[in-house]
Amino acid sequence: MQIATVTPLPGQSRYAALADALRARIVAGEWPPGSALAAEQSLAADYGVALGTMRRALDLLAELGLVERVHGRGTFVRLGLGGAPMLRFFRFGHHDGEVPASRILARDTRAAPEPVARALGLGPGEPVLRLERLRSLGAQPVLLEEIWLPLPLFAALAEGDPAGWDDLLYPMFAQRCGVHVARAIDEIGFCAAAAAQAAVLGLPAGHPCARVQRRAFDLGGRCVESRRSLGDAHAFHYTVAIT
Template sequence: MTEIISDARLPLYQRLRDHLAERIASHVWRPGEAIPTEAELAATHGLSIGTVRKAIDCLVAEGILERQQGRGTYVRRARFNSSLFRFFRFQSESGERRVPQSRILRRKEVPAPSAAASALRIPPGEPVINLSRLRLIDGVPLLAEEIWLQRSRFAAIMEIDSGDFSDLLYPLYEERCGQVVVSADEVLTVETANTMQARLLRLEAGAPLIVIERIAYDLERRPIEWRRSRGPADRFRYHAEIR
C-alpha cells in the first residue's frame, strides 16, 4: 500500500487529488495515457472507491483528466488549435477546413521585455526565447504570431532544426522540453496592421487585425507560453455554442 504524503488536515479525497496531480506533473502518466483504474488506485492507497472517485472527479472538472466511455480515465491532451477555428475561417479554396501550415521566421534569445515578463510571471530581463511564426493555407499567409517562452524551460527549442518544427507547437514542447500545456486564457482585441505585419499578411498598412492573446499554463497553473496571433479582420468569425 502506498501512503499519500500530504497535508493531513485536508480531506482524503483532496490529498489523493494532489498526489495524482503531482504524478501527472512529473510525467508518471503523460497526456493521452490512461491512469490506473479506480479499483487499482483504491487498493494501492488503501482508500474506498468513493474517495478515489471523488478525487478523480476533481481532476476531471479541472480539465486535467477525462473519462472515455468504456475505456477508462486518461490524462487530457490539450486541443487548443480548435480556438483558431472558432475565431477565423481557415479553409482551402475548395472549402475544406484545414489546420494552417507553420513557418518559423525568427528564433532568438533576448532579455524579457516588460510585457513578456509580466505575462510569464518572471523578472524583467530574464532570458526568454522569442519565436516569430507565420501560418498559411495553400501558401497564403493567414496569421502572424509572436511567441515568448522562458528560456530556462525551453532551451531545447534553440537546438531544433527549423525543418523539424511541426504545424502544432504544443506536442513539440512536450516531446523536446518536457513542458505540457494543460490550460490557457485567451483575450481578443482589435488593432491596425503596422508595416511589418501588413507585409507578412499581404495587407495594406493600417488594415484592421484581430489579435488573439493567449497565456498557456502547465498543470500547476504556471504560465509557460505567451503568444499573440494576428489575422485579417475580414477572415474573422466567432462561433459559440450556448446550451
C-alpha cells in the same frame, strides 16, 4: 493494501484532497502524459477510501481537464492541447479543418521585456526565445504570430533549422522539450495592423485585425508560452454559449 493517506484541509472535502494528491503525483511525472493511472479500485484501496469517493476525485480531475476517463480502458493523463486551437477564432474561406502551413520568419534570444516576463512569471531580464511565425493556407498568409518561450526550458528550439519544424507547435513542444501544454487563456482584442505587420499578411496598412493574446500553461500550472497572434478581422468568427 493501503499505502498512502490524505487529510483534507479544514472545510475541504476528502475527494478534493484526493484530487490534489493525485494531481501532485501526475505533475511529478509518476504517470506521464498519455499513460493510464492505476485503476479506481486500486487507488481507492491505496488511500483507504470508498470507491465512490475515489471516483469523485477522478471525476474532478477530469473536469479540470487533467485526465480523461475512457469506459472499459482506464483513466489517462491528457496529452495536452492538440489540433490548432488558434483556428477556433477564424474562418478562412473554404479551408475549414485544414491546418495552416507554418514558416518561422525570425528567431532570436533576448532578455525578456517587462510585459513578457510578467506573463511568463519570470524575473526581469531573464532569457527568452522569441519567434516570429507566419501561418498560411495555400499561398495566402493568414496569421502572424510573435511567440515568447522561457529559455532554459525551450533550449532545444534555439538550435537547428526551423524549416524542418512541424506546422503544429504544441506536439513539437512535447516531443522536443517535454513540455505539455494543458491549458491556455486567450484574450481577444482588436487593433489596426502596423505597416510592417500588414505587409507580411498581405493587407493594406492600418487594416483592421483581430489580436489574440495567449498564455499557455503546462500540467503544473506554470506559464510556458506567451503569444500574440494577428489575423484579418473580417476572418474572425467565434461562437459563445451564454448561460
